[in-house]
Amino acid sequence: VNWLKERGIERINAASKDYDATVFDIRQDGLVNISTSYKPIPSFQAGWHKSSYGNWWYQAPDSTGEYAVGWNEIEGEWYYFNQTGILLQNQWKKWNNHWFYLTDSGVAAKNWKKIAGIWYYFNKENQMEIGWIQDKEQWYYLDVDGSMKTGWLQYKGQWYYFAPSGEMKTGWVKDKEAWYYMDSTGIMKTGEIEVAGHHYYLEESGAMKQGWLKKANDWYFYKTDGSRAIGWIKDKDKWYFLKENGQLLVNGKTPEGYTVDSSGA
Structure with a gap:
């Protein structure tokens, strides 16, 4: 305002909807509107x-x-x-100790998002999740860097297995030609288990046992499908008889009257 007055110009009606103003030149014959000689201020x-x-x-x-x-x-x-x-677009943003991802459109990611070939999960507040999450009745595990876990995970002394799509597996799982069994909570089982009326034995590694197994002083046989055999079996051209509890019969007679020796043959 002072700058205008020093040059003999008076500004009035300075406040307007478009932040414009009407400018008058003070002359001897009165006020002359010279606003048109200035470029208009662009509207917002x-x-x-x-x-x-x-x-x-x-x-x-x-x-x-x-x-x-x-x-x-x-x-x-x-x-x-x-x-x-x-x-911000296509980049991570850390805010209040939480990580966010701004997508190509700038929208903060929500739910599942694949970034540089890796899957992440963002909650309703757009924050990256870590640890266990449940989504549509399936359980997933996200590492400390937020990446979705696949394959084996050891958590608090227990082993879990996650499919390539990330969901935690239960029941039978095949990995590298070996079979494993995960209970209803996803924990890998070891030792003797019963599934659908059949008995199986899982080694310390969790792998399903096949063939002969000695427990205490008794022998058991597990078929190629892992189930414990009962009755007659043939192994390496020899016949053996396994009792109802799966134990190999030795030094005795089968129900049919056949005699078996100390090897069970």
């Missing part, structure tokens, strides 16, 4: 703006024209703008 346009460099900014309709900075919720989605108002 809310919404998204893109620079020639490809960067995006945003001006909220209820703002006074300032560009958005920090976190902003726009039409139900969250975006993050740096201190100069530029929208």
